[in-house]
Amino acid sequence: MATKSDPIPWADGPFSLIETPSVKRKSDHFYLKAATEMAHAHNVLIRSLNAILRQGPHIPTSTDPKYCAKDVADFLNYVRCWVQMVHHHHWVEEEFIFPEMGKFSGKPGLMDEPRHQHESFQAGLTNLESYSINTKPEQFEWKGPQGMERIIGSFSEQLTGHLYDEIEVLLTMGDLDSEEFKKTWLKAETIAKQSGNLKLLVEMVPLVLGSADKTYEGGEDFPPFPWFMPYVAHYGLAARNGSWRFNPCDFWGKPRPLAFGDSSSSIED
Numbered sequence: 365m366a367t368k369s370d371p372i373p374w375a376d377g378p379f380s381l382i383e384t385p386s387v388k389r390k391s392d393h394f395y396l397k398a399a400t401e402m403a404h405a406h407n408v409l410i411r412s413l414n415a416i417l418r419q420g421p422h423i424p425t426s427t428d429p430k431y432c433a434k435d436v437a438d439f440l441n442y443v444r445c446w447v448q449m450v451h452h453h454h455w456v457e458e459e460f461i462f463p464e465m466g467k468f469s470g471k472p473g474l475m476d477e478p479r480h481q482h483e484s485f486q487a488g489l490t491n492l493e494s495y496s497i498n499t500k501p502e503q504f505e506w507k508g509p510q511g512m513e514r515i516i517g518s519f520s521e522q523l524t525g526h527l528y529d530e531i532e533v534l535l536t537m538g539d540l541d542s543e544e545f546k547k548t549w550l551k552a553e554t555i556a557k558q559s560g561n562l563k564l565l566v567e568m569v570p571l572v573l574g575s576a577d578k579t580y581e582g583g584e585d586f587p588p589f590p591w592f593m594p595y596v597a598h599y600g601l602a603a604r605n606g607s608w609r610f611n612p613c614d615f616w617g618k619p620r621p622l623a624f625g626d627s628s629s630s631i632e633d
């Protein structure tokens with residue numbers, strides 16, 4: 365029986381996932397809950413990035429006899445949605461979470477370092493977004509000077525480095541007032557949820573659900589969506605959208621073989 369730990373490439377690499385803070389530490393202070401939630405959210409971003417990196421090389425391009433324009437179009441759309449998800453995550457932090465944390469802690473520059481790190485991968489992300497929007501299926505290349513691999517490689521180390529670092533910053537916040545921290549965090553989350561539009565919801569929900577591995581340490585309750593959301597995604601939001609084939613998990617958070625990975629790829633529980 366194959367599992368995630370088999371040597372068959374899955375979306376737990378090439379970029380390693382973040383260890384769940386609450387698995388190793390114990391504390392009732394809110395900083396641990398905040399760091400744990402953020403780690404789960406970052407792992408969604410990393411898992412779907414890994415899914416792109418692991419499947420991209422296996423998608424037949426126009427010179428390949430197995431080329432299928434729809435496969436490429438769906439993959440390009442998946443990549444575009446991933447970029448949007450990363451943009452949205454950082455926009456929420458910059459607009460709501462970081463400023464509120466600066467205010468309540470009395471340290472306006474508290475989250476300056478993570479905010480500055482955002483700038484280090486912004487241009488690369490924008491390039492990838494343009495590529496995913498403007499490339500026709502027959503023009504798609506993974507390898508080569510104009511290929512997608514190179515664009516992702518121009519910023520992926522900075523992005524993932526930031527995703528790891530931000531958790532470490534949150535883990536230093538045990539000296540802040542726990543109740544105030546919680547109030548601020550929840551308020552920022554509520555405002556952020558209200559700021560999303562319908563298009564974002566339609567594209568983000570299937571991507572988040574399909575990249576959140578509920579078998580991962582402490583991941584069984586993430587994302588904190590209502591129980592029926594996987595059904596809404598499966599039968600509504602995602603119906604007829606082939607892009608979600610590239611998700612590494614089903615909408616119920618169960619890992620599955622990558623659609624375009626190594627042909628021997630297999631994951632069972």
Ligand SMILES: [Fe+2]
Pocket residue numbers: 402406453457530
């Ligand atoms: Fe974050």
